Amino acid sequence: MTEARRQIRVNGKKTAPPHELWEASSHNYLMHIMNETGGDGRMIRDEVLHPSMLKHLGSVSGKKVFDAGCGDGIIGRELTKQGAQVIGGDFVFDFASVAHTGSPPLSTIVSDVARLPIADESFDKLVSNLVLMWAPDIENSVKEFARILKHGARAAISITHPMVNLGEFDSSDKNHPKLILSESLQEGTYLKMINQTNGPYLYYQRPPATYVNTFTKNGFKLVEGSGYEDVFFSDDFLKKHPQYIRHKMFPLFLILSFDKV
Numbered sequence: 545m546t547e548a549r550r551q552i553r554v555n556g557k558k559t560a561p562p563h564e565l566w567e568a569s570s571h572n573y574l575m576h577i578m579n580e581t582g583g584d585g586r587m588i589r590d591e592v593l594h595p596s597m598l599k600h601l602g603s604v605s606g607k608k609v610f611d612a613g614c615g616d617g618i619i620g621r622e623l624t625k626q627g628a629q630v631i632g633g634d635f636v637f638d639f640a641s642v643a644h645t646g647s648p649p650l651s652t653i654v655s656d657v658a659r660l661p662i663a664d665e666s667f668d669k670l671v672s673n674l675v676l677m678w679a680p681d682i683e684n685s686v687k688e689f690a691r692i693l694k695h696g697a698r699a700a701i702s703i704t705h706p707m708v709n710l711g712e713f714d715s716s717d718k719n720h721p722k723l724i725l726s727e728s729l730q731e732g733t734y735l736k737m738i739n740q741t742n743g744p745y746l747y748y749q750r751p752p753a754t755y756v757n758t759f760t761k762n763g764f765k766l767v768e769g770s771g772y773e774d775v776f777f778s779d780d781f782l783k784k785h786p787q788y789i790r791h792k793m794f795p796l797f798l799i800l801s802f803d804k805v
């Protein structure tokens with residue numbers, strides 16, 4: 545049994561395992577993603593997150609890429625359009641099915657990222673977009689990433705920036721939003737909604753060092769000079785979308801890229 549199927553306690557209360565929580569909310573999650581098309585969340589991905597992720601990943605044309613925690617296949621499809629041969633993996637059957645029937649369709653497997661039914665050294669690249677902060681077993685997930693990648697292969701991962709979860713924003717003064725601290729940057733587990741109907745899911749707060757150290761001790765090196773990016777919103781983006789002014793001060797995403805040693 546993987547950690548994702550094990551019940552845990554949050555603040556002393558028993559909680560359903562991560563896998564059950566994602567399955568229970570899969571319909572609402574898919575509605576949320578579909579509604580994102582044309583909405584703000586989709587726009588942030590198209591204009592901010594995905595271009596940065598693709599830059600970290602480098603050219604994918606003709607490469608075999610594993611999309612770990614593919615969800616509905618949103619980033620795997622972009623890679624397919626750029627000539628990659630993508631296989632998506634997600635532990636929720638409904639997500640893998642939607643990714644498989646999307647356009648262009650992805651080949652998919654239903655699997656926990658901490659235990660992948662994939663042969664050693666099968667892939668040239670790996671992408672994992674907004675997944676690892678939901679995964680309880682980061683150590684075995686990263687070991688699996690190292691195992692399925694070829695020597696020298698690139699892995700690009702993104703997470704919600706751990707700073708975002710330090711508290712609530714007070715944006716009453718639009719130009720000087722404040723963060724009211726209530727949570728810690730130290731490791732902790734929370735039940736978290738993505739929006740009012742989407743969730744709750746188990747969220748694993750970890751400081752950036754935990755991610756970097758877990759990869760570097762399990763067969764990866766950080767890409768020299770550019771492998772760590774706190775993703776702030778650019779001035780050009782904020783001119784078009786001033787409602788996000790807080791992300792001029794607080795990065796919304798953290799992207800890390802590594803090469804397998």
Ligand SMILES: C[S@@+](CC[C@H](N)C(=O)[O-])C[C@H]1O[C@@H](n2cnc3c(N)ncnc32)[C@H](O)[C@@H]1O
Nearest residue numbers: 548613614615634635636656657673675678679
């Ligand atoms: C926020 S979604 C991101 C989906 C997709 N990567 C994207 O860019 O839209 C998180 C995804 O991670 C998957 N996930 C979370 N923990 C997982 C695990 N341990 N193994 C496999 N998939 C997992 C969830 O089912 C969900 O599809």
